[in-house]
Amino acid sequence: MAHDDSTTRPLRVLGIFAHPDDETICAGGTLAKYASDGADVRVVSFTKGGGGQIRDASTATRATLTAVREKELAAAGAELGLAETQCLDFVDGDLGAVAASVLADIASALLDEFAPDVVITFGPDGFSGHSDHIAVGAAVTTACTEHESAVRLFHCYLPRSRMLLGYRLAEWVVELATRFKGSDDFVRALWVFSRETSALGYAGDLVNVEWFPSGSYLVEQGEAATSMYFLLSGKVEVRREGDDGQVRVVDHSGPGEFIGEVSIATGRPRNAHVVAVDDVTSLTFVAAESVPSDGRARPVETRALPSGDRVDARVDTCIDVSLFVGHKIRATAAHRSQYPIDPGMFPDAILREMFGVEYFVRVLPERALDTSLTDDRAREDSVTCRR
Incomplete structure (x- = not known):
C-alpha cells in the first residue's frame, strides 16, 4: 500500500465495513500499522451492530446493544490508533435488502467527505460470507470505481489456515512448569476465541462442544490422539491400565x-x-485433515503459500503486522459484548502465528500489464506471503 511521499499531508486510509468489530477482525493490524506510521486512519461502520449476539450478559441488553457496540468501536479505534470511528444507522442484518445504489451513494459521499488515498473493505465473499459484508463490499467497490478521484482500493482476504490451535495449546500447556487450570473468565474466553478463529479460518481445527454422560470414555488408553479436550463442566478420572490388567485411578x-x-x-x-465421573461437557479440538466448508465462496484458482495454505490467486498484498498483533487483540477485547476476552490470556507466540500477516486483493488501480520478462518490481510495504 504505497503512497506518494511528496504530498505534504499524511496518508489517508479509510476502512468501510458493516459492523463494529469488522475493522479489527479484517484489518486491525494493518490499520494500527499505518496509524503508527503517521497515517490519518478512520473507520466507518454501516450499522451499529444491533443484530449481533451478546456473549457477555454484563455488557449489554438487546435494548442497549447498539449504543454499547458504538462505544466499543470507539474504544477499539483508540487501541488501533484511529483518528475517528463512525457508525451509520442502517439496520444490522438488513443491508442485503437495501438498494445497491443507495449503499453506493452513501459510500461515495464518504469518499467525498474524507478524500482517502486508500480504502479497505470486503471482497465479493464478504470475508466470512455475511450478507451485510457482501452488500457493503459491493457498494464501496462501485463507489470507488466510479469516483472521480484516484483511490487505491483493497479487499480484505483471509486464507484458511492449516495451523491447528489445539496442537499449539497442547504444546503450550505441556511446557508450563505447573499444572494449568483456567479461571471462569478463561473458560468463557477460550470458548469464544476458539470457535470464532476456527469459523473464520485463522485455525484449521474443528471446534465443538460435546457432552459425555457419566461413566463414558472421553479417551481410551493406547488409541491414537486426534482430539484434545478442555473441560467446561463435570469431573473426570484418569485411569491407567497396567500390564497386569489392573486399572488404577491416577x-x-x-x-x-x-x-x-x-x-x-x-x-x-x-x-x-x-472417564467421565459426572456428566461432562467439553470444548473439543479435532485435528482434522479436511475442514468442512464454512459457506464462504471458494476461488476456483488458487496458489500455495510456503506454509501450505492456499489463497485466491488474486491475492497480491500481504502486510506484516507482527508488531501490531497486540493492538489487534486489545481492540478485539474492546468489543467485549462480542469477544469477552482478556488480551493477556493467550500465548503471544500463538497469536503472532495466527494474526501476524494480513492479506488483501488490490482492486484499484488495476495493475498494468508488464512490459518486461525480467523486471521484477519490488512492492513496498509487503512481505513474502506466509502463514
Missing part, C-alpha cells in the same frame, strides 16, 4: 483443565483412559 480433572494434551503435543498414543 488423577482427577475438572472444569478449566485440558485433557489429552500430552499425546497431542508428543504424537504418542494415549497413556491412560479418561
Whole structure:
C-alpha cells in the first residue's frame, strides 16, 4: 500500500465495513500499522451492530446493544490508533435488502467527505460470507470505481489456515512448569476465541462442544490422539491400565483443565483412559485433515503459500503486522459484548502465528500489464506471503 511521499499531508486510509468489530477482525493490524506510521486512519461502520449476539450478559441488553457496540468501536479505534470511528444507522442484518445504489451513494459521499488515498473493505465473499459484508463490499467497490478521484482500493482476504490451535495449546500447556487450570473468565474466553478463529479460518481445527454422560470414555488408553479436550463442566478420572490388567485411578480433572494434551503435543498414543465421573461437557479440538466448508465462496484458482495454505490467486498484498498483533487483540477485547476476552490470556507466540500477516486483493488501480520478462518490481510495504 504505497503512497506518494511528496504530498505534504499524511496518508489517508479509510476502512468501510458493516459492523463494529469488522475493522479489527479484517484489518486491525494493518490499520494500527499505518496509524503508527503517521497515517490519518478512520473507520466507518454501516450499522451499529444491533443484530449481533451478546456473549457477555454484563455488557449489554438487546435494548442497549447498539449504543454499547458504538462505544466499543470507539474504544477499539483508540487501541488501533484511529483518528475517528463512525457508525451509520442502517439496520444490522438488513443491508442485503437495501438498494445497491443507495449503499453506493452513501459510500461515495464518504469518499467525498474524507478524500482517502486508500480504502479497505470486503471482497465479493464478504470475508466470512455475511450478507451485510457482501452488500457493503459491493457498494464501496462501485463507489470507488466510479469516483472521480484516484483511490487505491483493497479487499480484505483471509486464507484458511492449516495451523491447528489445539496442537499449539497442547504444546503450550505441556511446557508450563505447573499444572494449568483456567479461571471462569478463561473458560468463557477460550470458548469464544476458539470457535470464532476456527469459523473464520485463522485455525484449521474443528471446534465443538460435546457432552459425555457419566461413566463414558472421553479417551481410551493406547488409541491414537486426534482430539484434545478442555473441560467446561463435570469431573473426570484418569485411569491407567497396567500390564497386569489392573486399572488404577491416577488423577482427577475438572472444569478449566485440558485433557489429552500430552499425546497431542508428543504424537504418542494415549497413556491412560479418561472417564467421565459426572456428566461432562467439553470444548473439543479435532485435528482434522479436511475442514468442512464454512459457506464462504471458494476461488476456483488458487496458489500455495510456503506454509501450505492456499489463497485466491488474486491475492497480491500481504502486510506484516507482527508488531501490531497486540493492538489487534486489545481492540478485539474492546468489543467485549462480542469477544469477552482478556488480551493477556493467550500465548503471544500463538497469536503472532495466527494474526501476524494480513492479506488483501488490490482492486484499484488495476495493475498494468508488464512490459518486461525480467523486471521484477519490488512492492513496498509487503512481505513474502506466509502463514
